[in-house]
Amino acid sequence: MRLSHLFTKTSKTVPGDETARNAQLLIQSGFIHKEMAGVYAYLPLGKRVLDNIAQIVREEMNAIGGLEVQMTALQPQELFEKTDRWDDKKVDNWFKTRLKNDSELGLGFTHEEPIVDALKDFVNSYKDLPIFIYQIQSKFRNELRAKSGLLRGREFLMKDMYSLARTQAEHDELYEKAAAAYVRVYERLGLGDSTYRTYADGGVFTEKFSDEYQTISPIGEDTIYVDETKRIAINKEIYTDENLAKLGLKKEELVEKTGVEVGNIFPLETKYTDALDVYYADENGQQQQIIMGCYGIGISRLVGMIAEHFADDKGLVWPANIAPAQVYLARLGDNEAVIKQADELYDRLTGEGVEVLYDDRDVRPGEKFADADLMGIPWRVVVSDKTQASNSLELKARIETEARQVSVEELLSLVKRS
């Protein structure tokens, strides 16, 4: 992408009505646009980041047999009456609206019911199970208070997966498979070292615990106790002697931290399948209950989380695999030979499948460098009179302070490896 064609601009100032660092940086760099409190639009660079994160999640869900669907944002009242979740007393953060004929609709805040209802058409036999089904879709929640930029919005993008199993043993197996996939997701996102599987309250459905994935961060809203050797944590909300004993954790080995919940998985048991009358026939033709699990990852929250997690005083710092581009190509000056070389390099890199932000604007070097830093592009390549004279390219990593001289081939191998 040529920056001369990019309609977004960076700003020297941060918006006065945002105090969350992630939103400040993402708005300042032109990645997102604030529509209203807790509702953000993704502009070209932000959209790329969002898609890159979603794609990593998608690949890992597919790898364990997840099948992607897209459910609807509009939801019928009737379905949620069956599971006793329609009443505002039960779920108080729904956006609800009406059809012209006055019947009520909900705007999707979760999708257990619609998923189960859709599967009802197809699941009859033990041969139809198990199933992993997921979607990446906007969720709408009428939170009393939106805050922390992308970390708590009223409209946000979420991956939600559901498992349907025949037996408890089968459920447990699926559950751990998903848990392992989550670990891979956070590793690929660069959050592996700072993210802990964390025991939390299982909710109203079960005596069991649920599992949250908490990334250690000063902006975290949750207090957790971490066993760093076991790489396991427990949420403060269930931090009791009884639970510690149950989980085999020792108080003296736990360290208190604050974390951002970047995902959670929890058992649903048979609550939804029973409520919606979905059963399967076993080998003997006997009707059996279906055990469900639920697996969420806030994709848009991760954009904010990662933005804030890696940022430094110059701006964003994206991990290479989710950055909106691999290379920021800064062309300095208006020397024709320089322009020609930069154009050719842009074509070459793009041809090799490397995403490049080509700064072909007629602005001074300092502005280009500042923008490259602010946008957090992993590699900055300079083409200028100097590099022409030395017959090389200048390469600097976003996280390094020193630049180095490289050839095109060296550049390609470095950039492609990352």
Added chain:
RNA sequence: CGGGGUGUGGCGCAGUUGGCUAGCGCGCCGCGUUUGGGACGCGGAGGUCGAAGGUUCAAGUCCUUUCACCCCGACCA
């Protein structure tokens, strides 16, 4: 929803006890000089001061209502 705060060109802000034509910086447009860490000069464009109502000779400024946004709390991926 309780408490606190803020709304003034695209962004960040100033605007005194009500008083003339509402300013400043950034950004934007034009011309020129510049060109390795957000350049400089000259000339421009752009604002019903969140909205509605009221007080007054006169309202960005005072009063009432209302909307939006931010922070703390409660609630939540």
